[in-house]
Amino acid sequence: MGSSRLTRVLAVAANTHRETVRERVLYNLVFFAILMTLSGLLVGDLSVQQDEKIVKDIGLAAMDVFGTLIAIFIGVGLVSKEIERRSLHPLLAKPLGRGEFLLGKFAGLGFTLLVNVAAMSAGLLLTLLATRGRADLGLLKAVYALFLGLLLAVALALLFSTLTSSVMAAICTTCVVVAGRFSDVIHNMKQVAPGVPGWFVHALYYGVPNFRVFDLKNPVVYGDPVGWDVLGWLTLTALAWLSVLIGCAMLAFRTRDLQ
């Protein structure tokens, strides 16, 4: 009898995926995302010659906003709920490492988001095909970047949920994600508020993941070229941040007493 690390991580991932697809909140969010995408058609019809861009813009924005909400609000419960309800106790008595458990949780929600994003992308492309006669596959570059950003949000949620309660984890994750989306404001903080120490601005700017770089909606919607090198760099950036965040979560979780 024996199981490999990968088998155990996949077992936790499969169970987490099952958990997330059975969450009512997921379907509520997906429903609103579809509603928002379809509303793009209506708004598009009201505008002159901007209809396609508006449909693309609103479709991608819906994917982004609702994907982030799923990442945060399901993500923060992944570990903290297990600790609070003690459902983790019988699992840790089995040959399952705490790090393996975290990786499985991350992979499970990541897969759920992948399925969501894929389904919503297919919906957006089909909508464009049906109403405008063509589907712009270039949108997938923006979707890919957006998905990397969602994985980062999941990793952040996971990190905070190993450290604190679900509610606090949701607040902290939301704050960091919002700060990361306004990283240019942080960067320019010195001009706006000269009294703030430079080291603090630097620490904040580099210490918070820059979610803006994963937002390729504008260049893709307006037809600006997005090279493979950009996607490659984004992938490396995401991998680096994921390693740091999941590594920190593992370290914090490894020594934590689960009462």
Add this chain to the structure above:
Amino acid sequence: MSHRMTNGSAALEVSGLRKSYKVGHIVQKRRLALDELSLSVERGEVFGYLGPNGSGKTTTLKVVMGIVRPDAGSVTVLGSPLGEPAWRYHAGYLPEQPYFYDYLTPFEYLDYSGRLFGLATATRRRRADELLERVGLDRSRDVALRRFSKGMSQRLGLAQALINDPEIVFLDEPMSGLDPIGRRLVRDVIMDLKRRGKTVFFSTHILPDAEALCDRVALLGGGRLLRAGRLDEILSLDVSHLEVLIGWHGAAPADAPAGARDRSVLGERWRLEVEEASLVSVLEWAVARRGRVLSVQPIRQSLEDYFFKELVAVEPSGPWVPRD
């Protein structure tokens, strides 16, 4: 991957275990939950871990299971130290008041548990079905766990602890929340495990459970080991009085025997509390008056009494409160 365990070693060895928790929000103190705890459980034993609430039973099990980290001391299970994962393939654990994912069915939960042990799909399914039948949940196989009562969750907890056919099983208050049928079922499962040569370590504060099942027990109080050994050896030391039940065919006599400490009338029967030295004279007195001796039983000190006495002796100022 194969995980062989050393056969010659004890099933469980705990040595100098110490664990404290932080308490308080602003001013934090440490509350000592386990204090220099040492004990040993042999293979094939049913070992009862007894103590009042807050005595450290659950903390000990949490330390062994890796749920909390000890401050000091060492633990080996089936010859392997806690840090090595090998022994976990051969262990099962039922936590106190278990909670399982309410979005799963019992079959799905057992299948998930089996996957963590690396069991093949066919084996997982076979064992899951067998265990669900064993714990009386076969008719609820595909019912969502959110609909389960406390007792049903407890039964599932027992099933998941056995999914890997473990060599050693740790059960934290296994009878908790169970009806009489469920309690009988748990007893049967424990006895069956013993027949198959497995080691069972279970915590309880219910004396009859321990009396019926255990080869040996350890008594815990205030985080410290008070006694370890056979339960009858430990408690019989304190037997000083006997209970004598006498039935009367006709009218009960007007007098009471000398040597009876207490008498209560239960319809046509008398219940006498008799000192051991006076037993023979009381029985002769009853027979002479045509009484029928229905039973003679030692009045055993209750476990709670025992704890109280032991803990007061150790810590007169407050036996039940774990020390800061």
